[in-house]
Amino acid sequence: MSSSNDQVSIPMSQRNINGLPKKTSKDVKVFTEGAVLSFHNICYRVKVKSGFLLGRKTVEKNILTNVNGIMRPGLNAILGPTGGGKSSLLDVLAARKDPHGLSGDVLINGAVRPANFKCNSGYVVQDDVVMGTLTVRENLQFSAALRLPTTMTNHEKNERINKIIQELGLEKVADSKVGTQFIRGVSGGERKRTSIGMELITDPSVLFLDEPTTGLDSSTANAVLLLLKRMSKQGRTIIFSIHQPRYSIFKLFDSLTLLASGRLMFHGPAQEALEYFASAGYQCEPYNNPADFFLDVINGDSSAVRLNREDQDGKANETEEPSQGDMSLIEKLAEFYGNSTFCREMKVELDQLAGGQKSKKGAAFKEITYTTSFFHQLKWISKRSFKNLLGNPQASIAQIIVTIILGLVIGAIFFDLKLDSTGIQNRAGVLFFLTTNQCFTSVSVVELFVVEKKLFIHEYISGYYRVSSYFFGKLLSDLLPMRMIPSILFTCIIYFMLDIFRAVGKSQNHCVLALVASVLQHSPIWLYDVPAKNI
Missing domain, CATH: 3.40.50.300 (P-loop containing nucleotide triphosphate hydrolases)
Structure with missing residues (x-):
């Protein structure tokens, strides 16, 4: 390779050696x-x-x-x-x-x-x-x-x-x-x-x-x-x-x-x-793509580089480690x-x-400047999110179907609850399933922001909208509908199949006393004609 101290002077011509047109x-x-x-x-x-x-x-x-x-x-x-x-x-x-x-x-x-x-x-x-x-x-x-x-x-x-x-x-x-x-x-x-x-x-x-x-x-x-x-x-x-x-x-x-x-x-x-590379001692082979040639020269694995090394050293240095050779070559090209x-x-x-x-x-x-107001951004983000929800019904329909099936299964398991101590315990189990279902279905909200992470980052940096506008827009048009509708369906199915709060006014005392009896299982006391040993 030529000395790094040499001054490179590229003559101006209408066309280079590979037939690439020059700027006029x-x-x-x-x-x-x-x-x-x-x-x-x-x-x-x-x-x-x-x-x-x-x-x-x-x-x-x-x-x-x-x-x-x-x-x-x-x-x-x-x-x-x-x-x-x-x-x-x-x-x-x-x-x-x-x-x-x-x-x-x-x-x-x-x-x-x-x-x-x-x-x-x-x-x-x-x-x-x-x-x-x-x-x-x-x-x-x-x-x-x-x-x-x-x-x-x-x-x-x-x-x-x-x-x-x-x-x-x-x-x-x-x-x-x-x-x-x-x-x-x-x-x-x-x-x-x-x-x-x-x-x-x-x-x-x-x-x-x-x-x-x-x-x-x-x-x-x-x-x-x-x-x-x-x-x-x-x-x-x-x-x-x-x-x-x-x-x-x-x-x-x-x-x-x-x-x-x-x-x-x-x-x-x-x-x-x-x-320029020809003046540095790297000649592009005929019919070779210039872009590939440049990358080959930089990586040190082209035939032009091998020929250049043979011309300088008399033979190729095959014992040199590739990483060290490449780094030295990059330093020489940068200095050249x-x-x-x-x-x-x-x-x-x-x-x-x-x-x-x-x-x-x-x-x-500095801080990003916005062209439009908060409410204008909120309007368009909500509009786009709602269109996205309607345009991709597979996920929403699947979630509603799974919610309905889960409600029917739980309703079949706890169907026809009685007003006795066993019924009280079963009602506690139903309430546990209701609470657990609402908690775990809400965890899937995180997926919504993960899926649109790249889209949000690009649009936010480009000044499309504020973070608050995006959050409330998604909340109004996507999160609330997709969380409220399945929850309402699940709760309605459970309520009407099990009739959880049937005759609350008439049987309130009975239910409370039966619940206390279930806690005091080993007590010999008889509460409201419900023997504790039978609970």
Whole structure:
């Protein structure tokens, strides 16, 4: 490999050695408008605890180390091996990482990120978190109702929804349910586009996506990236992490950021990355996918790396441990990039963008701002929860059927209770079953919040609603109906089958005395003609 002190100079040409098209002046003009996101000396550390209670140790682990870069309007891809820090960098840029252990500055057009940046920007998570029992249009309406200001009329909101549906190509499935485990819904690509559409409701200038091609076949993934490419040409800055894209997807990238072990391997125009690695001594084989080639080089297991080692050492060093070899290779690549013209030119641009302005610690992590009021949020959360309850009747119907069967079984066991000491004991048993049933059926409430955990976290961070609005909305439209109806059915069945409180007024004294006699089983006293020895 070339010396790390050499200065790397990449000549500008119209087309690189693998036939990838270069950016021209016309292409640059397309991306002159929009938000420019810059990040300066980003470092992120987490504390990892290991061992047992007494011998537990806390170790600091570096996730990101001195990461710098500029993301302009266009497609900005973050590529790297698993565990390289792609998602962590994406969350840091989107202001969705815990500020503890985080240092550095993230600026928008040279200014500090606003406090509600996470609410104004769009963020599409890796796992599509949309309500599957609702249609595509209903999901978009929910996002529009809570994220757009109330000053907008319903007609204006519906116009924006229709426009997004048309831009995303969702006209045919606009009124189809997204789909759940029990309901057949739209395809994976249409589900991903629905998630993107929910974030486009606010027309954000910056859109973040965490591995948008996960779970999609190659053709669908290509269609999703083509959609993002069209949106980026409208002046929108799109930043996303991706894992092993195909060649047709890689050609769409405008900017490429390569990360490995939290360190920057390359940051610059995507179509110049091959020449950069060629200048470092790593030649891409013909007909090889550039994205796969970059990952192979970073992981140290490509033929280009082996050939490079043979050229330097005369033969491959097969006795070297892979982990040590990979780490040394990553350090060499990181140092080589630090001495390259790409890095020097980027730092000059970063200094110009910063202009001496540094963000205060935690400035972008203030409280979330909400567009709508508490009662407006409560209304729409209750409405969606009730639709979800009606749209997924399997669970609710099954719970009601189980409650009815359990009530009939208990009623058959304790049927025809007598007004004697045995009847008193049986009534105590019935009351025990009633209490136990009500207590244990209420435990299943926790499952409701666990199932919707990812959906709630994403929507809460994005500023859809308050925690209190979500809680009371679920309480009114989901918890109360699903707890009250089964309880009423169970209690009515038990009451009318057993007639628990029959003739309470007439037999009150008899019941009390019989209960006392049952306690005093070994007493020789006769109470109200009920011998204790017979109890």
